[in-house]
Amino acid sequence: MSNFTILKNGRVIDPLQGRDQVEDVWILNGNIVEPGSVESADCRVLDVDGCWVVPGLIDMHVHLREPGEEYKETIASGTMAAAAGGFTGVACMPNTNPVNDNATVTAFIREKAAQCNARVYPVGAISTGLKGEKLAEYGEMKKEGAVAVSDDGCPVVDSQLMRRALEYASSHGLLVISHAEELALSRGGCMNEGELSTRMGLRGIPAAAESIMVQREIELAELTGVHIHIAHVSTVAAVRLIRAAKERGVRVTAETAPHYFSLTEEAVTGYNTNAKMNPPLRSEADRRAIVEALADGTIDVIATDHAPHTVLEKEVEFNIAANGIAGLETSLSLSLALVREELLSPQRLVELMSCNPAAILGVGGGTLIVGKTADVTVIDPDRKYIFDAAKSFSKAANSPFDGWELQGLAVATFMGGAETYNVL
Amino acid sequence: MLKDLPSDYQFCHKHIFGIDQLSEQDITYILRTAQSFKEISNRPIKKVPTLRGKTIINLFFEPSTRTRMSFEIAAKRMSADTFNIAASTSSTTKGETLIDTAANLQAMKPDIIVVRHSSSGAPQLLAKHIDASVVNAGDGTHQHPSQGLLDMLTVVEHKGRIEGLKIAIIGDIAHSRVAMSDIIGFSRMGAMVSVAGPGTFMPPGLASLGARVCSSVEEALDGADVVMALRIQLERQNDSLIPSLREYARCYGINNERIKNAADDAIVMHPGPINRGVELNPEVADGPRSVILDQVTNGVAVRMALLYLVLGGAKVIDGQGEN
Ligand SMILES: [Zn+2]
Numbered sequence: 001m002s003n004f005t006i007l008k009n010g011r012v013i014d015p016l017q018g019r020d021q022v023e024d025v026w027i028l029n030g031n032i033v034e035p036g037s038v039e040s041a042d043c044r045v046l047d048v049d050g051c052w053v054v055p056g057l058i059d060m061h062v063h064l065r066e067p068g069e070e071y072k073e074t075i076a077s078g079t080m081a082a083a084a085g086g087f088t089g090v091a092c093m094p095n096t097n098p099v100n101d102n103a104t105v106t107a108f109i110r111e112k113a114a115q116c117n118a119r120v121y122p123v124g125a126i127s128t129g130l131k132g133e134k135l136a137e138y139g140e141m142k143k144e145g146a147v148a149v150s151d152d153g154c155p156v157v158d159s160q161l162m163r164r165a166l167e168y169a170s171s172h173g174l175l176v177i178s179h180a181e182e183l184a185l186s187r188g189g190c191m192n193e194g195e196l197s198t199r200m201g202l203r204g205i206p207a208a209a210e211s212i213m214v215q216r217e218i219e220l221a222e223l224t225g226v227h228i229h230i231a232h233v234s235t236v237a238a239v240r241l242i243r244a245a246k247e248r249g250v251r252v253t254a255e256t257a258p259h260y261f262s263l264t265e266e267a268v269t270g271y272n273t274n275a276k277m278n279p280p281l282r283s284e285a286d287r288r289a290i291v292e293a294l295a296d297g298t299i300d301v302i303a304t305d306h307a308p309h310t311v312l313e314k315e316v317e318f319n320i321a322a323n324g325i326a327g328l329e330t331s332l333s334l335s336l337a338l339v340r341e342e343l344l345s346p347q348r349l350v351e352l353m354s355c356n357p358a359a360i361l362g363v364g365g366g367t368l369i370v371g372k373t374a375d376v377t378v379i380d381p382d383r384k385y386i387f388d389a390a391k392s393f394s395k396a397a398n399s400p401f402d403g404w405e406l407q408g409l410a411v412a413t414f415m416g417g418a419e420t421y422n423v424l
Numbered sequence: 425m426l427k428d429l430p431s432d433y434q435f436c437h438k439h440i441f442g443i444d445q446l447s448e449q450d451i452t453y454i455l456r457t458a459q460s461f462k463e464i465s466n467r468p469i470k471k472v473p474t475l476r477g478k479t480i481i482n483l484f485f486e487p488s489t490r491t492r493m494s495f496e497i498a499a500k501r502m503s504a505d506t507f508n509i510a511a512s513t514s515s516t517t518k519g520e521t522l523i524d525t526a527a528n529l530q531a532m533k534p535d536i537i538v539v540r541h542s543s544s545g546a547p548q549l550l551a552k553h554i555d556a557s558v559v560n561a562g563d564g565t566h567q568h569p570s571q572g573l574l575d576m577l578t579v580v581e582h583k584g585r586i587e588g589l590k591i592a593i594i595g596d597i598a599h600s601r602v603a604m605s606d607i608i609g610f611s612r613m614g615a616m617v618s619v620a621g622p623g624t625f626m627p628p629g630l631a632s633l634g635a636r637v638c639s640s641v642e643e644a645l646d647g648a649d650v651v652m653a654l655r656i657q658l659e660r661q662n663d664s665l666i667p668s669l670r671e672y673a674r675c676y677g678i679n680n681e682r683i684k685n686a687a688d689d690a691i692v693m694h695p696g697p698i699n700r701g702v703e704l705n706p707e708v709a710d711g712p713r714s715v716i717l718d719q720v721t722n723g724v725a726v727r728m729a730l731l732y733l734v735l736g737g738a739k740v741i742d743g744q745g746e747n
Contacts, residue, residue: 182657195629201544201566201601233664246678272547317543319564 003029004043005417010053010378014365015347015355025053030417034370046098046424048378051411054350055366056088056375058357059328061152061177061231061255061303062141064090064120067108071374072309073395075109079116081306081394083420086410088375090306090328091361093152094130101125103140110145117420119375121147122362123177126165130154135164138172149360150177152231153278157183161218166226175361177408178227178316180213181239181279190319192265192280200271202318203282211237218245218252218334227251229360230260232305234260234279236289243298253291253360255301258327258334259400267400273314273321275400277307291343300356308396326389326396334401336408346381364396378412380424385409425585426452435733437557439551442567443609451613454689454747455577457729457737458722464501464725474506474732482508483525483550484561485541490696491561495722504535522546526553536731539563557734565599571695572605574726576613578719579650582691587614592644592686593635594620594678595703596653596665598627602695603654607635620644621654621676624665626649640675645685651713652693653678653703669702679705683713691715721728 007025014020024035059082065073075092080092092109094100097424100109113120119420124141126149128134149169155178156162156209162178169176173385186209191206214230218241221228233239233256234401245252259277264284267275277279291300305322314321334355336346344352354377358366366373413421427448437445437454446454464472480499482492492508500508511525522541529537534556539547544564551558561566579586591610597603597619611617611634619630620638630637638644645651656672666672679690692713694702700706709716 147548193628197631198598198627198629199604199633201604203565203566271548317521317541317549318545319543 002393003417004038004040005414006045007048007376007378008017008045010048010051012053012344012368013350014055014210015351017369020347022148025368025376027376027414027417032368032370032372032374046412047423048412050380050382052069052346052358052379052381053279053368054379055333055354055368056090056415057086057353057377058361058363058365058409059087059304059306059331060301060357060361061218062090062092062306062328063095063308063324064092065308066096066112067105068102072310075112075120076116077164077308077395078308078328079113079120080119080392081392083413084393084410085328085330086332086377086379086413086421087118087328088377088415089121089145089363089365091121091123091151094125094154095097095153099125099130101128101130101146102330103137105299106144106146118415121145121361123148123150123152124174125149126151126156126159126176132156132158132161135161135168138174140171141157142172142174147363148175148177150179150231151181152177152179154184155181155213159220162217163220163224164226166220166224170224170226170394173362175227177231178213178217179208179231180217182209182212185209185212190276190280190288191268192282194265194283196265196268200268201246206277207237207282209284210235211241211277214241218242218250221252222250225251227253230254230258232257232279232303233290233293233299234282234286236286238318239289239298241294243293246298246380247366250260254298255303256290256294256299257305258331260289261287261294261338271318273318274318274398274402275319276321276323276327277305278323278418290336293351294338295344295348300352301359301360302331302335302352303407304328307382309396309398310396314398324398326394326399327391328394329392330387330399330401330406332379333406336379339381340407349381370423374414374417377410378416379408380411381408383407383409425578426455429453435737437733439547440730440734441547441558441560443569443572443612444603446584448612449572450715451576451609454573454726454729454733455580456724457733458573458577458725459465461728461732462722462725464728465721470501471503472501473503475499475502475735478504478735479533480504480506480536480538480731481509481529481534482506482531483529483537483539484509485511485546486562488540488562490607491540492572492725495561495727498724498731501724502728502731522549523553526550530554535735546744556635559730559734562601565601565604567605568729569605570723570727571602572609574719574723575606575652575693575732577722577726578693578715579691581718581722582715583649584611589615589616589649590647590687591615591650591652592620592648593617593652593654594641594644594676596625596660597621597630597654598625599657599660600654606652611635618644618648622666639683642685646680648686648690650693651678651683651686651690655695656699656703658699673702677703677705678708683708693719696720
């Protein structure tokens with residue numbers, strides 16, 4: 001394969017450089033180079049007229065299931081799904097088996113990922129075994145490539161431990177990601193609490209289960225002066241708290257997932273376990289607040305919380321079904337819908353899906369500036385398709401968007417100049 | 425009086441999951457059918473051949489002698505072959521699920537599965553994986569439609585109508601599938617439903633389901649034509665939902681004093697089994713207003729109607745049974 005590629009006539013959107021214009025992008029030996037700076041006939045020219053050329057998308061919240069649950073997903077299948085979704089990098093959560101709470105597991109993930117179609121940024125555990133009792137060895141995990149710590153899925157109950165995690169993580173240069181959930185309020189719940197949960201006879205999870213813990217995290221960030229990142233924000237109450245905290249200068253960032261701005265709790269009607277996740281799908285008012293927060297900068301990142309499961313976990317009674325949905329291959333299309341509705345600008349979308357996650361994780365990328373590694377995503381914003389979960393690259397098909405007609409998708413993905421996906 | 429149905433009315437539900445799927449006309453039709461079947465129970469030979477050759481499986485994942493027996497008697501009075509399967513959710517481990525059970529049952533080619541399950545929505549899940557009609561005999565805290573219907577039939581018998589009546593439902597609304605079916609059913613039929621109980625027993629969204637939430641039992645009972653006391657699950661006092669049964673009985677139990685708030689001719693109902701002295705005092709439960717035993721009798725008639733109707737009613741069955 002040629003090590004010299006020209007993406008011709010695309011609309012280059014690179015918010016970090018303030019660029020948004022039709023021009024060519026030259027990729028040589030894995031890096032972005034100045035157009036016209038190279039003379040070589042041995043070059044591959046891709047006409048991307050009508051497409052957007054953006055810095056490689058980064059999904060900072062995925063579950064790759066390896067080691068331990070390879071029947072659901074592997075690092076190979078998950079990163080292929082990522083590439084097909086336009087992602088050049090993903091941050092994988094530590095709730096594997098064994099838990100990624102030590103350098104051996106972190107190294108295993110990094111080695112597996114080396115041959116794969118997306119960069120994998122391991123997230124280590126906050127506490128050993130995700131038990132919420134004692135700190136994991138952050139320094140060791142950092143040495144093997146961990147970029148952040150989180151007890152995603154098993155929220156840290158003990159506020160003192162969370163405080164220590166922030167302080168200790170900051171001295172190792174690791175980001176702390178909080179799955180904000182007050183377990184005493186959410187216990188036994190399997191959908192949003194409200195009229196619909198009453199009607200369906202399902203135990204509800206009140207919005208306060210999220211916002212109470214978001215407030216704690218904000219207070220701890222303020223107390224310690226350490227940056228905290230709030231995962232999968234789903235409620236208007238949490239949005240308000242984060243907005244107010246940012247206004248007074250607290251070091252807090254936040255992400256939401258496409259399902260929280262594309263769906264409401266109505267999606268669980270009929271006991272649809274493919275719409276069961278944690279936090280649960282919320283009300284229309286929450287959904288609107290999430291969209292607003294994406295636009296006004298309160299929420300910094302769109303991340304999928306890609307959570308592959310099989311029919312073993314999903315074709316069961318609703319209350320015992322596993323939480324989570326596969327999201328890597330629909331994230332961009334669902335986000336582009338907000339751009340089409342003019343709720344987000346294309347530049348803002350690129351910030352949310354590339355620049356901001358890159359900056360928050362501190363992993364590089366997020367720009368097409370000359371000299372940088374060529375992680376590039378080519379997006380056709382218009383192409384329509386029917387999403388068929390059974391044919392997705394992920395091993396899992398647990399998507400509430402199965403069968404949806406979507407518009408706009410990644411048509412080519414380059415990681416370090418190498419093509420990882422192409423349906424141009 | 426139950427309203428007349430238009431001449432082109434058709435009952436077209438293959439499954440019965442909950443009252444919310446039934447229109448006012450559907451409910452009226454079921455109650456009328458039940459009334460006509462009730463006569464069978466008064467015959468010396470309590471059996472008709474209507475469902476002869478049909479196979480009905482009672483699949484109970486929760487123990488319930490009353491409801492299971494009621495369905496079984498209903499099926500037998502219509503000459504169906506019935507099988508009882510007492511399954512346990514605790515023994516079904518991961519990988520050996522409700523779907524597997526459905527596949528095994530399918531091999532027996534049943535016509536109807538009557539299912540009781542601790543998970544809300546389990547009947548719908550079963551129906552997706554089996555050809556038979558599925559009748560919900562109580563799922564989680566979702567619904568118990570045959571109970572709701574037999575409650576309505578009992579009220580029609582005693583009051584001649586449902587529309588315009590004041591119905592008071594007292595107790596643990598949040599954890600009661602009976603309450604859900606009753607609230608939706610009675611309000612759909614034009615009754616005014618009031619509920620009362622401690623705040624820990626009041627789920628969100630009751631108003632949009634059609635119930636008026638009262639701040640006291642007395643307020644809910646005020647002028648009520650029908651008083652329904654719900655069974656308090658004894659474990660609720662361990663869930664921090666109520667401090668003690670003693671306090672519950674004192675503050676929310678229906679006794680001779682409280683019942684005076686209701687209309688003079690009010691009837692008292694209970695889905696059974698009763699915790700005497702907790703939600704219902706013996707003097708009320710066994711007193712002249714109590715229609716609790718009528719509820720049991722009507723349960724059989726309503727279940728006969730449901731089994732008959734989900735298989736297509738007169739369209740399919742009449743003419744092939746009688747000979
Ligand atoms: Zn999480």
